[in-house]
């Protein structure tokens with residue numbers, strides 16, 4: 001029998017201080033060569049053990065083997081020159097110096113498949129692996145070759161599909177695509193964004209998920225959120241498209257955000273990874289906070305389709321805070337699970 005309200009995290013967890021500088025995005029590695037390879041595996045093992053110890057059902061790698069959720073994947077592809085950098089506006093929000101697409105992009109060898117195989121060996125629980133989505137990838141590059149965001153996105157979708165199929169063969173149960181860009185470029189999402197995402201998942205038997213959020217709790221994102229007004233209705237644009245798509249699971253930001261809960265209704269029929277943990281705050285939620293968020297979500301999602309989760313990745317948080325939030329998530333889900341069991345017995 002499958003667990004009701006299986007808990008999950010969106011992706012990243014803080015790395016140990018001996019592996020990389022804590023509370024920093026794009027933090028450089030502190031080890032090199034064989035020591036780095038072994039250090040990454042040790043960190044991944046700890047991430048799995050902490051999730052298990054704290055009652056998380058769907059286990060992730062905590063992104064312990066990658067520096068950044070988009071950049072690390074792109075670094076493994078040909079056609080992108082990391083020395084040639086241009087300043088572009090990321091998600092219409094902040095300027096960043098990014099690498100340049102200088103030729104046809106391709107994946108010469110698997111990127112995360114060995115890491116996923118290692119994760120598979122660490123647990124008998126279902127495992128989930130996150131990849132960047134095609135639109136979010138193109139948004140972090142300067143394109144001198146294709147000169148078309150859509151064309152480049154389709155190339156990336158093909159590459160992501162190759163990687164996803166191999167992750168599935170390595171035993172990954174859920175493959176998640178991170179598409180924060182879906183909350184910004186609504187015309188492109190409608191015109192080709194969802195289609196490119198479906199292309200990335202073509203032929204998979206593993207469950208597929210898309211994570212759309214308002215970003216890590218960093219200043220540029222928090223400043224942007226402050227301009228969005230009292231109600232964040234961005235999901236209203238994309239959810240009807242995703243409801244009609246082949247994607248199985250929609251992961252959204254909810255707790256402490258200004259996302260009106262009724263927008264969850266727009267993906268009725270899909271599984272919903274509901275963010276019940278705020279990753280932009282160092283305050284650890286109480287189990288009752290989590291339970292409240294889940295109870296209000298249950299008005300718009302069937303109980304057998306609700307996956308309690310975090311709003312986004314937790315890489316920038318202090319480690320003890322992130323781990324405390326895992327425990328709160330489990331405890332909150334347990335409260336509601338018991339209520340649901342009581343209601344049906």
Ligand SMILES: [Zn+2]
Pocket residue numbers: 010180211212213214215216311312313
């Ligand atoms: Zn996110």
